[in-house]
Amino acid sequence: MAAMRVIGLAGWSGAGKTTLLTRLIPVLCQRGLRLATVKHAHHAFDVDRPGKDSHRHREAGASEVVVSSSRRWVQIHEVADGAEATLADLLRRLSPCDLVVVEGFKREAHPKLEVFRAANGQPPLHPDDARIVAVASDVPFARAGVPVVALDAIAAIADTVLALAEPIEAVLDRLQDRRSDHGPAH
Numbered sequence: 001m002a003a004m005r006v007i008g009l010a011g012w013s014g015a016g017k018t019t020l021l022t023r024l025i026p027v028l029c030q031r032g033l034r035l036a037t038v039k040h041a042h043h044a045f046d047v048d049r050p051g052k053d054s055h056r057h058r059e060a061g062a063s064e065v066v067v068s069s070s071r072r073w074v075q076i077h078e079v080a081d082g083a084e085a086t087l088a089d090l091l092r093r094l095s096p097c098d099l100v101v102v103e104g105f106k107r108e109a110h111p112k113l114e115v116f117r118a119a120n121g122q123p124p125l126h127p128d129d130a131r132i133v134a135v136a137s138d139v140p141f142a143r144a145g146v147p148v149v150a151l152d153a154i155a156a157i158a159d160t161v162l163a164l165a166e167p168i169e170a171v172l173d174r175l176q177d178r179r180s181d182h183g184p185a186h
Helices: 017-030 053-059 087-093 154-164 168-182
Strands: 005-010 035-039 064-068 073-077 099-103 112-116 132-137 148-150
Touching (some): 035 087, 053 064, 132 154
Antiparallel strands (some): 064 073
């Protein structure tokens, strides 16, 4: 397996990041890649269900719960009043794979493909973020300064993602350098 590489999908809420990612993953998997995703949530979320043993363990006060079966395992870590995990923290926890696609974390210093939808009514991010290395858009950007791919051209977006993803070590170094200089960024 080649070294792990990282690229993100960034864009305003409603731009279609999750929709694009769910269309992109099968194309990349068909090309023989093993993928991982990291998703940032801006609100409280729960992957557990009330009544399940793991939920009961957490409700009783366990700060960490691991649930395992023959098909998958999940680790639930309660942060409570502690610090939110950084992108670097989360990337370091991943098992080896070919490509990590990060959804969200738009202010972090990893390479990102901007997902832009004109109907969203928000300004593009790429003019103000040097880490945006390409744009997937439903409108052209003649002066983008980075590759612009049609939002529905999934194979071309896959090519772009593979060409512009960076080795995880370089991303982790940049994230660490940025954290030292400026403090946390979400």
